[in-house]
Amino acid sequence: MSVNSIPRSWKSPKRAFFLSPPEIVAPNLLGSILGHQTPTALLAGRIVEVEAYLGPHITTTPDPAAHSFRGPTPRNAVMFGPPAHAYVYFIYGMHYCVNVTCEPEGMAGCILIRALEPILGRDQMAANRNLPATTSDFNLTSGPGRLCQALAITRPQHNGLDLLAPESPLRLFQDDFSQAPHEVTPRIGIRHAADLPLRFSLAGHPCVSRSPARPSGSTPKNEF
DNA sequence: GCAGTGATTTGCT
DNA sequence: GCAAATCACTGCG
Numbered sequence A: 001m002s003v004n005s006i007p008r009s010w011k012s013p014k015r016a017f018f019l020s021p022p023e024i025v026a027p028n029l030l031g032s033i034l035g036h037q038t039p040t041a042l043l044a045g046r047i048v049e050v051e052a053y054l055g056p057h058i059t060t061t062p063d064p065a066a067h068s069f070r071g072p073t074p075r076n077a078v079m080f081g082p083p084a085h086a087y088v089y090f091i092y093g094m095h096y097c098v099n100v101t102c103e104p105e106g107m108a109g110c111i112l113i114r115a116l117e118p119i120l121g122r123d124q125m126a127a128n129r130n131l132p133a134t135t136s137d138f139n140l141t142s143g144p145g146r147l148c149q150a151l152a153i154t155r156p157q158h159n160g161l162d163l164l165a166p167e168s169p170l171r172l173f174q175d176d177f178s179q180a181p182h183e184v185t186p187r188i189g190i191r192h193a194a195d196l197p198l199r200f201s202l203a204g205h206p207c208v209s210r211s212p213a214r215p216s217g218s219t220p221k222n223e224f
Numbered sequence B: 001g002c003a004g005t006g007a008t009t010t011g012c013t
Numbered sequence C: 001g002c003a004a005a006t007c008a009c010t011g012c013g
Helices: A022-029 A122-128 A137-141 A146-151
Strands: A033-039 A043-054 A088-091 A095-102 A109-120 A168-174 A182-187 A199-202
Touching: A022 A043, A022 A199, A033 A109, A033 A146, A033 A199, A043 A146, A095 A137, A095 A146, A109 A122, A109 A137, A109 A146, A109 A199, A122 A137, A122 A146, A137 A146
Parallel strands: none
Antiparallel strands: A033 A043, A033 A168, A043 A109, A043 A199, A088 A095, A095 A109, A182 A199
16 A cells, blocks of 8 residues: 655644735745645645735725635634634535635635645546546646645535644645745636736746736736 | 536525 | 525536
């Protein structure tokens, strides 16, 4: 049997890292590793694309695209909880998406993980996606719904988990990965506040979900 | 380009 | 209580 174990070089980030606003945490999450320890395999991928969603306490830049915009509900309760927890939601009747909460409890900052580069358990990821092992990394984990299917992340099993707890099956790690320059562009697939530059991706990485549409007349670097 | 799919929320009685 | 609108997506044409 081939059960991968967590490499010794992978360290959990500090909780304090997640106390900052999502537009600050999000770019620093690029290059980190999301790992899911299933009963039979460790599935892990490097984060290459994220989006920040601002909590409703931010009145200078309202974010009506955020699930937290209208305040706490049963669905989004985890967003208003402590930082570095998983907020998993179900959308369009068939897809799960996974977010990382940030900011102190009550403030509902959130970061959507949009794309990964597969690192461990790639064959199992392909099986989870009902794709041949020969499929590309892009097909496997490029897109928020795809990566949840590949890593077998669901709301019933993973919503609300602490991503820094050693006993949690779903965890975040950092290693000595040297981060490539990142791009900052508008978020994808939303109706409201579609112009805010809150999408962060590793420039030119093949697993980034799509070619970033840059706001016209501006450079795509660090311009929040 | 657009159909599929169902949880969630909102806005009415 | 119930109906309708909404939705941070994916895969197929």
